[in-house]
Amino acid sequence: MINRFKLYLKLGKSFLKNKVVTGEEYGEEYNNIAQTYNYWCEIMGKHVDKIIKSEYIIQKESPIIIDLACGTGYITRKILSNDFKGYIEGVDISRKMIEKCWDIEGDNVKFICKDAIKYLYERKEKAHAIYCGWALPYLDHREFLKSADKVLYNDGIIGVIANCKGTLEGIEKIYLEVMEENIDEVIKPMDARLRLPRGTGELERWFRKYNFYPLEIGEGEEIVRYDTPEELYDWLCKTGVLAGTNKIFKDMDKIHGAVVEKLRQKKYNRGKYIVNHKFVYGIFKKG
Numbered sequence: 001m002i003n004r005f006k007l008y009l010k011l012g013k014s015f016l017k018n019k020v021v022t023g024e025e026y027g028e029e030y031n032n033i034a035q036t037y038n039y040w041c042e043i044m045g046k047h048v049d050k051i052i053k054s055e056y057i058i059q060k061e062s063p064i065i066i067d068l069a070c071g072t073g074y075i076t077r078k079i080l081s082n083d084f085k086g087y088i089e090g091v092d093i094s095r096k097m098i099e100k101c102w103d104i105e106g107d108n109v110k111f112i113c114k115d116a117i118k119y120l121y122e123r124k125e126k127a128h129a130i131y132c133g134w135a136l137p138y139l140d141h142r143e144f145l146k147s148a149d150k151v152l153y154n155d156g157i158i159g160v161i162a163n164c165k166g167t168l169e170g171i172e173k174i175y176l177e178v179m180e181e182n183i184d185e186v187i188k189p190m191d192a193r194l195r196l197p198r199g200t201g202e203l204e205r206w207f208r209k210y211n212f213y214p215l216e217i218g219e220g221e222e223i224v225r226y227d228t229p230e231e232l233y234d235w236l237c238k239t240g241v242l243a244g245t246n247k248i249f250k251d252m253d254k255i256h257g258a259v260v261e262k263l264r265q266k267k268y269n270r271g272k273y274i275v276n277h278k279f280v281y282g283i284f285k286k287g
Contacts, residue, residue, distance in 0.1 A: 003180045011189045021190045021244040023115055026138055027093035029243040030071075034096035037072050040239035045074055047220060048133050050281050051159030052078055056215060062086050063128040066151070068116050069093070069135030073101040076109060084108075086128075091119045120147035129157045136162035137192040145210035152286050158212060161281035164219065165198045168241070169276050174262040175245060178255060185254060190244045203280045212284035219280045225272040229263035232273040241275075 014020060030037075052075055063086035067076045070090035079088060090111040092098050101111045112119065116132075116139060130148055148158055172193060179186050197203045200217050207214070226232040233256075236242045246252045267273045 003183060007176070007180045007183055007186065010183065010186060014188050015191070019188050021188060021192075021247045023093060023138065025247045026192075026244055027095075029246060030092075030094035030240055031096040033238055033240045033243070034072065034094065034100050036238035037097070037100070037240060039235060040241070041072070041074050043224060044134075044222060044277065047222065047279060047281070048074060048161055049078065050216075050218065051133070051161050051283055052131060053216075053283075054082055056157060056159065056283050064125070065089070066091065066120075066127050066130045068120075068130055068132045069138070070101065070111065071097050071133065073104055073111075075131045075133055076101070077104060080104065080109070089127075091116055117143050117147060120144070120151050123151050126153050127151050127156065128153055129159070131159045133161055134163070136160055136197070137195045139195070141195065141197075141206050142210075145207065145212065149210055149212075149286065154287050156286045157215070158207070158284045158286075159282075160203075160284075161279060162203075163196060164203075164278055164280045165196050167196065167276060167278040169278075170266055171236075171275065174259065174266060175248070177262060178258045179248065181258065182249070182255060185249045185251060187248060187250055190248065192244060197280055200280050200282070203282055207282065207284045212286055215283045215285050217280075217282040219278070221279070222277045223274055224277065225274050227272065229260050229267065229273045232267065232275060233260050233263055236275065241277075 065079065065086060065088045067088055067090040070076060070092045073090060076088050076090050087108045090101055090109070091114055093113070093115050095113045098111045098113045105111060116135065130152065136144070197206065200219050204214055204217055224232070224235065226235060249255050263273060267275060
């Protein structure tokens with residue numbers, strides 16, 4: 001209990017000083033997993049397809065689309081595979097992720113390495129649609145929606161999918177326990193989980209407040225199962241699910257074993273080690 005009090009005091013001081021894992025540091029983390037991000041897309045890509053249905057692609061002669069936090073280009077590739085005749089601009093803060101997209105650059109596709117909010121604020125040209133896959137918890141949703149409103153045409157749309165409250169059940173507790181047991185190794189907290197929407201109701205309220213109204217909205221959950229805690233932890237690391245956690249500690253090499261052991265104790269279920277991904281998604285129209 002004493003250690004828990006010390007930990008919360010330390011984390012509280014960090015939050016007050018705004019000393020948390022930064023966007024640039026998240027970008028560094030995604031640089032490290034760009035080569036293995038396909039493990040995430042193989043399992044979760046089918047859910048992203050919910051926000052890029054062809055019937056919601058703006059029917060303009062030459063629509064302009066922004067693939068925000070584009071990662072390795074999953075959304076862009078999907079849109080192009082449907083004989084898309086417009087222009088797509090992909091944006092991501094991770095340089096290595098952008099490099100994985102270079103094979104699809106062409107006259108109608110361009111990729112930019114930049115912070116998502118900064119990109120939207122600096123953009124002068126209007127766009128017909130913005131797609132944002134899995135990045136909402138890394139952004140201040142108010143700044144995102146204000147800048148999106150500025151960029152989009154009046155009939156423009158936003159397609160978004162994001163983890164929500166209840167995702168990675170138990171993982172946050174595992175990390176808090178590891179932090180409590182290794183207080184001297186703790187440098188700073190993450191705030192991404194504090195930005196998770198509670199569900200479809202809250203997601204819709206966020207968007208309605210900034211003049212975006214739902215065309216379609218929903219939620220879902222994916223359960224990932226592995227035979228050993230080591231395999232589960234490896235998948236969590238390779239997919240970016242744990243992006244930012246390396247920045248919490250001085251020396252993450254000292255922490256890996258403790259996290260795996262907690263997974264062994266707490267995530268065993270009917271012969272497998274499991275983790276859940278609970279998410280919400282929506283397609284919203286401006287005005």
